[in-house]
Amino acid sequence: MEIAIIKYNAGNIQSVQYALQRVGYNAIVTDNHNVIKNADKVIFPGVGNAYSAMQSLKENRLDDVIKQLTQPVLGICVGMQLLCKHSEENNATGLGIIDLAVKKFVSEERHFKIPHIGWNNIYNVSSALFDGVKEDSFVYYVHSYYVEHGIETIATTDYIFPYSAVIQKNNFYGVQFHTEKSAEIGDRILLNFLKMK
Amino acid sequence: MKSDSTSNNFQCLPLGRFRGCRLTKRIIPCLDIKDGRTVKGINFENIRDAGDPVELAKFYSQQGADELVFLDITATIEKRKTLVDLVKKLASNINIPFTIGGGITSIENVSELLQHGADKVSVNTAAYKRPELITEIADDFGSQCVVVAIDAKREKDGEWYVYLNGGRTKTESNAIKWARDAVKRGAGEILLTSINHDGTKNGFALEIISLLTAALPVPVIASGGAGRMNHFKEVFQKAHADAALAASIFHYKEIEIPALKKYLKENNINVRI
Numbered sequence: 001m002e003i004a005i006i007k008y009n010a011g012n013i014q015s016v017q018y019a020l021q022r023v024g025y026n027a028i029v030t031d032n033h034n035v036i037k038n039a040d041k042v043i044f045p046g047v048g049n050a051y052s053a054m055q056s057l058k059e060n061r062l063d064d065v066i067k068q069l070t071q072p073v074l075g076i077c078v079g080m081q082l083l084c085k086h087s088e089e090n091n092a093t094g095l096g097i098i099d100l101a102v103k104k105f106v107s108e109e110r111h112f113k114i115p116h117i118g119w120n121n122i123y124n125v126s127s128a129l130f131d132g133v134k135e136d137s138f139v140y141y142v143h144s145y146y147v148e149h150g151i152e153t154i155a156t157t158d159y160i161f162p163y164s165a166v167i168q169k170n171n172f173y174g175v176q177f178h179t180e181k182s183a184e185i186g187d188r189i190l191l192n193f194l195k196m197k
Numbered sequence: 198m199k200s201d202s203t204s205n206n207f208q209c210l211p212l213g214r215f216r217g218c219r220l221t222k223r224i225i226p227c228l229d230i231k232d233g234r235t236v237k238g239i240n241f242e243n244i245r246d247a248g249d250p251v252e253l254a255k256f257y258s259q260q261g262a263d264e265l266v267f268l269d270i271t272a273t274i275e276k277r278k279t280l281v282d283l284v285k286k287l288a289s290n291i292n293i294p295f296t297i298g299g300g301i302t303s304i305e306n307v308s309e310l311l312q313h314g315a316d317k318v319s320v321n322t323a324a325y326k327r328p329e330l331i332t333e334i335a336d337d338f339g340s341q342c343v344v345v346a347i348d349a350k351r352e353k354d355g356e357w358y359v360y361l362n363g364g365r366t367k368t369e370s371n372a373i374k375w376a377r378d379a380v381k382r383g384a385g386e387i388l389l390t391s392i393n394h395d396g397t398k399n400g401f402a403l404e405i406i407s408l409l410t411a412a413l414p415v416p417v418i419a420s421g422g423a424g425r426m427n428h429f430k431e432v433f434q435k436a437h438a439d440a441a442l443a444a445s446i447f448h449y450k451e452i453e454i455p456a457l458k459k460y461l462k463e464n465n466i467n468v469r470i
Contacts, residue, residue, distance in 0.1 A: 113415055115341045117385070144340070159220060180292070194421045
């Protein structure tokens with residue numbers, strides 16, 4: 001199985017490659033259009049700023065490549081957010097594959113610290129992506145922006161209010177938490193993704 | 198400073214009711230690293246090589262640690278490469294987040310560590326001396342990966358002062374003011390070690406942790422003073438710490454993480470089990 005991790009200027013991409021190695025798969029980190037198009041699975045990671053991440057995709061004309069992919073694609077964190085239409089982070093326009101908006105966490109209440117950092121749980125999980133993953137399993141989050149809840153939501157997390165932990169449309173999956181840092185649950189979700197057809 | 202009453206009266210409700218506050222409290226073992234090896238005194242019979250940080254990291258992640266912090270106390274320029282090699286090994290062996298601290302003075306240091314798999318960096322003296330460093334890291338990599346570590350000591354005048362260079366150098370700065378400033382500049386978390394409490398095993402510094410959790414909009418990691426399980430309960434329930442860090446009590450198995458988490462859960466503290 002050929003797994004491509006999209007290489008662009010968006011932070012800690014290496015972690016995803018390491019996570020795949022831990023579960024027994026090698027992946028290619030690449031910005032080569034043909035390699036990405038021909039891969040069996042594509043992983044689209046990202047940490048940091050959505051706007052600059054999107055700029056970096058455009059500079060390498062990866063935005064069009066991603067939109068046209070037909071194999072399973074997994075966006076992680078900022079990668080997930082960029083699958084959406086728009087982000088409040090520097091007013092970034094996303095790829096628009098999934099018709100949801102990315103918003104900044106706002107809370108009047110002191111006990112809700114922002115960024116949302118740490119282990120929180122996912123519920124209403126409904127997808128083969130969660131085979132062997134129980135309701136209320138803990139996953140690791142680090143983010144200040146979230147994808148709103150919508151019909152594409154296939155797992156929910158609550159922080160201040162319910163938001164999209166995981167979204168899906170056709171072959172595109174997006175996870176807000178870090179599968180590569182979510183202990184056994186993260187490994188399980190990565191492995192399930194690799195089984196997608 | 199008056200602490201916020203809403204914040205202080207806040208308690209998480211049990212699962213299944215209000216879901217809004219289910220973010221767990223984190224337990225973070227801290228390992229000191231010198232020349233790529235863990236520093237003396239760590240004694241685990243079931244680990245092949247207790248000097249190997251990767252073995253220990255795996256052990257702690259299997260035990261249910263929520264994150265790990267590695268403080269490099271070598272931090273000389275020649276040895277930086279050893280640290281980067283260690284980061285790579287850690288990233289390819291453990292599946293929980295980890296922070297690297299010690300001797301980070303430039304955005305280049307940070308970039309190298311993050312590129313090789315570290316999730317966050319912790320900055321202390323260098324950030325105090327040149328606070329722009331915090332903003333530089335936050336701008337390039339996001340606030341979520343900048344932990345500002347503050348070593349603070351309560352002096353006879355009742356004030357908490359910032360100390361530098363591993364607690365050796367006193368400054369005239371107030372620790373809470375510095376923490377606020379660090380957050381304004383882009384710190385995503387504050388790691389507060391009380392010099393008065395560190396090593397005493399008499400409990401965390403509830404006073405300054407309470408002040409910080411009430412004053413800051415970012416998570417606060419409490420460090421220094423853990424000796425018994427109820428100290429963790431106190432720092433979470435009374436001082437509202439978001440995470441608690443400890444070293445020797447975990448290394449010497451005085452407290453084991455599974456038992457600690459079970460205890461915290463029984464005391465209605467939301468933890469990942």
